Amino acid sequence: MTTQSSTPLVTLKLLNKEYGQFTAVNHINLEIEKGEFLTFLGSSGSGKSTTLSMIAGFETPTSGEILLHNNSLIHVPSHKRGIGMVFQHYSLFPHMNVRDNIGFPLDIRKVPKPERDKKVDEILKLVQLSDFADRRPNMLSGGQKQRVAIARALVYEPEILLMDEPLGALDKKLREDLQDELRQIHRRLGITIIYVTHDQDEAMRLSERIAIFKDGEIVGLGSGTELYNTPPNAFVASFLGNSNFLKVRIKSESQAQFEQQLLTLGTQSHRIPDQTDVLLMIRPENIYVLPKEQAAQEPLAADMNEILATVEETVFLGESYTCTLVTQSGQRLMGKAVAREHTDVTAGSEVCVRWSTQHSCVYEQWSEQDIMKAS
Amino acid sequence: MLLTQQSLGWRIKSALYLITGSIAAFLAMPIFFIVALSFGSSQWLVFPPPHWTTKWYERFFDNPQWIDAALTSLQVATVTSIVATLIALPASFALVRGKFRGRDYLYSLFTLPMIVPVVIIAVATYSMFLSLGLTGTLVAFIISHVIVAVPFAMISIINSLKLFDKSIENAAVICGASRLQAIFKVTFPSIKPGIFAGALFAFLVSWDEVVISVMMASPELQTLPVKMWSTLRQDLTPVIAVASTLLIFLSLFIMLAANILRKRSQ
Numbered sequence: 001m002t003t004q005s006s007t008p009l010v011t012l013k014l015l016n017k018e019y020g021q022f023t024a025v026n027h028i029n030l031e032i033e034k035g036e037f038l039t040f041l042g043s044s045g046s047g048k049s050t051t052l053s054m055i056a057g058f059e060t061p062t063s064g065e066i067l068l069h070n071n072s073l074i075h076v077p078s079h080k081r082g083i084g085m086v087f088q089h090y091s092l093f094p095h096m097n098v099r100d101n102i103g104f105p106l107d108i109r110k111v112p113k114p115e116r117d118k119k120v121d122e123i124l125k126l127v128q129l130s131d132f133a134d135r136r137p138n139m140l141s142g143g144q145k146q147r148v149a150i151a152r153a154l155v156y157e158p159e160i161l162l163m164d165e166p167l168g169a170l171d172k173k174l175r176e177d178l179q180d181e182l183r184q185i186h187r188r189l190g191i192t193i194i195y196v197t198h199d200q201d202e203a204m205r206l207s208e209r210i211a212i213f214k215d216g217e218i219v220g221l222g223s224g225t226e227l228y229n230t231p232p233n234a235f236v237a238s239f240l241g242n243s244n245f246l247k248v249r250i251k252s253e254s255q256a257q258f259e260q261q262l263l264t265l266g267t268q269s270h271r272i273p274d275q276t277d278v279l280l281m282i283r284p285e286n287i288y289v290l291p292k293e294q295a296a297q298e299p300l301a302a303d304m305n306e307i308l309a310t311v312e313e314t315v316f317l318g319e320s321y322t323c324t325l326v327t328q329s330g331q332r333l334m335g336k337a338v339a340r341e342h343t344d345v346t347a348g349s350e351v352c353v354r355w356s357t358q359h360s361c362v363y364e365q366w367s368e369q370d371i372m373k374a375s
Numbered sequence: 376m377l378l379t380q381q382s383l384g385w386r387i388k389s390a391l392y393l394i395t396g397s398i399a400a401f402l403a404m405p406i407f408f409i410v411a412l413s414f415g416s417s418q419w420l421v422f423p424p425p426h427w428t429t430k431w432y433e434r435f436f437d438n439p440q441w442i443d444a445a446l447t448s449l450q451v452a453t454v455t456s457i458v459a460t461l462i463a464l465p466a467s468f469a470l471v472r473g474k475f476r477g478r479d480y481l482y483s484l485f486t487l488p489m490i491v492p493v494v495i496i497a498v499a500t501y502s503m504f505l506s507l508g509l510t511g512t513l514v515a516f517i518i519s520h521v522i523v524a525v526p527f528a529m530i531s532i533i534n535s536l537k538l539f540d541k542s543i544e545n546a547a548v549i550c551g552a553s554r555l556q557a558i559f560k561v562t563f564p565s566i567k568p569g570i571f572a573g574a575l576f577a578f579l580v581s582w583d584e585v586v587i588s589v590m591m592a593s594p595e596l597q598t599l600p601v602k603m604w605s606t607l608r609q610d611l612t613p614v615i616a617v618a619s620t621l622l623i624f625l626s627l628f629i630m631l632a633a634n635i636l637r638k639r640s641q
Contacts, residue, residue, distance in 0.1 A: 058545055078548045079557075091546040095564040105550035152550065162549075 007070055009034040009192055010055065010160065015064035017050050017216075024050040026216035027064065032194065034159075037186050039195045039203040042213030048196050051213075052162055055194065056085055068160075084153030085162040088169060090145040092137040098148050099124070099133040105156040123151045126185065143174045150182075154189070163195045167202065179205050200240055204228075212236055228283075234366035237281045244287065244333045245371045246280040256280070256362075259329050263305045264357045272364060279363040279371070286359035287335035289323055289345055295352035303357045309333060311349050321345075325353060406623055413616035420613060431613040441618065444602035448582060451513065451598055455520040456528075456578035462521070463528035463573060468558075470529075471536045486526045493586040496522060501590040511593030519591055520581040527580050528573035531637065535569020568636040575633035579626055 008031035017025040025047040032038055040048035053059040055066060057078030066073040073081060092101050099120055100107075106116040124130045127147040137145055146166055153161055167175045183206060186193055197203055203210050204224040212220035212227065212235075220227050220236035231237035234245065248256040248263060250272050255262050263280070272278060289311075290298065300306050309325035312332075316322075323345060325333040335353060345351060383391070408422065413431055415424025435441050470482050488496060500519040501510065509515045543565065547557035563570070585600040592601040603618050 056545075056549055058548075077553070078545075079551050079553050081549075082551075083549060085546065085549040087542045087546060089540060089542060091540060091542040093543060093547070093561050093565070095567075104547065104552075108551040108556065149546075152546075156551065 008032055009068065010194075011065075011067040011070070012051070012055075013065040013067065015051065015054065015066065016062045017047075017054060017059060018062045023216050025054070025061075028216075028218050030211060030218060030221070032192065035190050035192055037183075037193045037195065037206060037208045039197060039207035039210045040213055041197060041200060041203040041210050043198055046213035047216035048198075048211075048213040049164060050216075052164055052194065052196050055160075056083060056162055057081055082156075082158050083160050083162060084156070084158035086146070086149045086153050086164070086166045088165040090137070090142075090149045090169075092145055092148055092152075094137055097134050097136055098129060098140070101137065101148055102152045102155050104152065109156065119155055123155045126154075126188075127151045127181075142170050143178060146170065146178065147181075150185070154185070154191070158191070160192045160194065163193060165197055166195075168197070168199075175202070176205075182206060204240075212239060214239075230361060231281070233370070234279055234281065234363045235370040237361065237363075238371050242284050242334060243371075244282045244284060246282070246327075246331060246333070248278060248280050250274050250276045250278055258307060259327060261307060263307070264303070265362055266357050266360055272362070276364065279366050281361045281363065282333075282355050282359055284322070284334040284336040285320075286355050287333060288354040289325065289335040290352045290354065291345055292350055292352060295354075300354065301356075304354050305357060305360075306352050306354045309351060309353050311345055311347055311351055313347055314345060325351070409616050409619045409623070412613060413620045415613060415616075418613070420611060420616070431617045434612075434614050435617040435621075438614070441599075441602060441614070444597050444599045445618075445621070447513075447516075447596060448599040451516045451520060452578045452581040454513075454517050455524050455581035456574045458517065459521050459524040459528045459577035460532075460570065460574040463525050463532050463577075464570065466525075467529050467532040467536055471533055472541075485529055488523045489526045493523065493584075497587040497590045500587060504591065510591060511596050513596070515591045516588065516596075516598065519587045520584055523584065523587065524577035524580040527576040531569055531573035531576055531633075532566070534637075535566040535572075538569075539566050568639040572633045572636040575629050575636070579629050579633070582629075583622070583626060 010030075010032040012028055012030040012032075014027045014029060015025055016023070016027050028047075028051065040051060042048045050059060054061050055073075057073070057076065061074065068081070093104065096104070102123060103116055103120045106119060111119070120133075121130070124133055127150060129144060129147055129151065132140060132144060137148070140148065149166070167178055170178065179202060182193075185191075195203075195206060207224065209222060210220070210224055210227055211218045214235055220232050220240075222232075224240075227236055228240050231240065231243075237243045238245075246258055248258045251257050251262060251274060254265050256265055256278065257263070258280075265280070295306070307327060309327045312324040312326050314321065314323040320336050322334060322336050325335055327333065333353065411424060412420050412422065414427050414429065415421065416426035416428045416430075417424055466485060470478060470485070496519070500515070500522065504510045504512075504515040504519075539562065544554075544557045544562050547561040548554060552560060583600065584598070585604060588598045588601045589604060592598065597605070599618060599622060603615050603622075606612065607615055
């Protein structure tokens with residue numbers, strides 16, 4: 001991680017944006033380090049794009065502060081912020097060819113012609129579009145257009161590149177290719193990228209850090225691994241990947257009651273008072289499903305929990321074998337870690353469900369909406 | 376269910392073709408009629424023409440009064456088109472981009488000249504120019520024509536501006552251009568077809584205008600439609616058919632050009 005530098009490149013302080021009664025961005029704080037690839041991830045209306053627009057200068061904050069190198073950007077107009085930006089719908093200038101599109105920022109800055117042409121040629125090579133330099137945007141494919149847009153945003157070497165769902169309009173294969181290209185460009189140029197997307201796979205694939213937006217607030221911030229393995233709250237757990245939630249009641253410092261059983265919890269639960277109802281979260285891939293007979297032969301390790309459940313449905317997905325399980329009290333779970341040789345794990349059979357205490361997370365507060373997967 | 380051509384039987388299909396064809400013919404009839412008469416030999420506009428001739432065209436082009444009127448028309452229409460576009464362009468920007476109270480009312484105000492009967496505008500402008508002593512001048516023609524031409528220019532420009540993706544302009548701004556630079560270097564060139572189409576519509580409005588023009592005209596200064604009108608009141612001559620034909624063909628040509636531009640801007 002890149003936290004050793006003294007001042008962050010960009011700082012958002014209590015940044016707030018209201019449209020009448022509606023709060024689009026609610027007093028967020030965020031520090032962005034030089035050279036990092038940070039993604040704003042959230043569903044539409046979560047405030048991620050509004051935040052990006054405020055950094056770009058297209059929206060004026062209702063209150064709060066945006067600092068670049070510790071200098072306020074609030075009263076700096078967009079065109080003097082020296083930021084590069086790539087938009088969702090390419091936003092190329094339709095009346096100019098590729099070369100002039102890319103040269104536009106240099107022409108505005110009155111860069112001498114030889115230097116301008118040299119830079120444009122270099123960046124054309126970087127995005128592999130040298131052969132298309134004289135074409136108009138309407139003669140390009142979606143992927144080519146977006147590469148032109150990226151080149152245009154990079155040609156004047158801005159410190160920060162903002163990307164607003166830049167690959168949203170492209171098909172899956174092309175999107176993955178461009179994601180790889182983008183990662184390479186980021187590595188090669190060392191530029192700071194702030195990327196907005198609603199696609200969690202894209203966020204995981206690209207970014208060093210992810211800021212998860214919900215209702216105008218950042219509800220999770222960290223690397224993809226951190227956010228996935230130890231989600232800070234039930235919303236993030238449910239938003240990123242698949243998750244199982246069990247409602248349990250704290251019984252002692254490290255134990256909770258689920259149905260008739262006591263479960264061992266991780267260290268997170270130490271401060272929670274007894275008799276509190278909490279939410280236990282376990283990822284499906286950490287849930288082991290064993291036929292009862294086999295469970296009898298494999299003793300339960302000290303840091304493992306075990307509950308009983310009935311298999312409702314099994315699905316073979318090639319790389320994994322997934323089954324839906326129902327506990328005695330009717331709670332549903334999804335298990336992915338089913339060994340292939342266990343062909344006797346079929347619908348209707350009674351099984352043992354095991355997970356390691358280190359793979360569970362405990363949440364004291366949640367709302368039902370948080371744990372209902374937004375589809 | 377969609378009513379597509381394929382789903383119809385041949386009977387209904389041919390009936391529809393026949394009806395559509397008849398209506399189109401009915402609408403185009405006056406044009407064919409007048410064009411035919413302009414080449415007819417009959418002094419009294421007999422139809423069908425007994426013989427074909429181009430002598431009325433010679434009359435038209437030999438008569439300096441007709442030529443003057445045509446040139447005045449061109450002059451008035453050209454200046455009207457430019458002035459109307461220059462007014463419509465910033466107005467369209469304000470109406471599309473602006474967020475202010477009374478915007479919708481302002482839009483209605485701008486398009487009012489399309490709805491208000493032309494006679495009323497004609498009488499109003501006539502009395503105004505009369506008191507200013509400007510009747511019978513080019514200025515009076517142009518100002519009064521601009522009033523009725525602006526809405527036409529505006530509708531075309533507003534349409535293309537609404538279709539224009541503002542993030543393209545924002546892209547220019549984030550690239551370092553000021554808002555004004557971005558508008559001039561990126562937005563205007565992008566909506567150019569729409570602006571030109573608007574200018575052509577404004578030209579057409581002025582070119583065909585007769586009600587206001589009759590009021591503004593003097594014996595020395597009149598536009599082609601006014602000249603036709605006054606000639607018609609004195610006597611019936613096929614030269615009027617010639618003037619009509621020329622009027623129609625320039626209009627058709629401009630209409631076509633405007634349509635092509637409008638399609639390109641979408």
